Amino acid sequence: MIIAKTIEETRAHIARARAAGKRIGFVPTMGYLHRGHTSLVEVSKRHTDFQVMSIFVNKIQFNDPKDYVSYPREFERDFAMAREAGVDLVFLPDNEMMYVNHLTHVDVDLVTTQLCGAHREGHFRGVFTVVTKLFNIVQPDVSVFGQKDIQQAVSIEKMVFDLNQPVKIIIAPTVREDDGLAMSSRNKHLDATQRKNALVISQSLGEARELIARGERGAAAILGAMRRIVESGNPQKIDYISMVRYIDLQPADTLAEKSVIALAAFFGTTRLIDNMVIEPAAGGFTCIY
Ligand code: PAF
8 A cells, every 4th residue: 555645646656547547536534544434445446446545634624623633643553444445545645735825715505504514614615625625636536425424425516516526426324333323533532421322313313214214204393303312312512403405405394305314412522423314215215324
């Protein structure tokens, strides 16, 4: 596995792979890898021949500077996991290289107004800016994002379409611990009690799925039942529990089309997110989470 620390080196290796007829797959990450990340590489391998992963803790997407400082960084461990997953090249830029004299940013309207976008000022602008830069450096054929960050994934699909970026976006399923907690680099900050309490997040999605299966279509009833479950886990704060249309991530009062139910809550100082995509299916809806 190649570890490339400069843009020039990265481009040269990728150009060689492309000249050898390989299609380039790309998984951008902020490191502290877990099975959620390696599952994205697995998906990418099904579509492409040369796997690139970036590891870059992107300062400009952190609305809370303390969160940036405490974000876990363990690069040697990341390299071992990336190698094991079949990554061919890790791009490991530094802050200076990515943002020297930087004045240009990328933003996507509407799809960023709700959910995390309403609570994390500037976060998505930071994400779209770095992802666009990374796409320009790597020029992948395919890039894979996790459903866990559904607003990020849907917005990046929109950005790629709007800006004619020549990359196919694939959204891969959320990977969960055996007890249902969605994998996240942030889980490491939970103490034992918070870790146990945080299970209410996936349990609340399970309840929403049950209600939908029984014919409930009203957002108020579904989200109210979810809130009661989440509150039973003593979260420090609930940022949101929402139902939105998939197409534009705007609020839906009634489940009538492809939609997303998403939530964000703090356990201690750790902010956790999770979601379920609801697809119309014969005679009802299928819930994917
Ligand atoms: O999902 C993440 O880890 C980050 O938002 C991303 C896409 C790597 C951009 O920094």
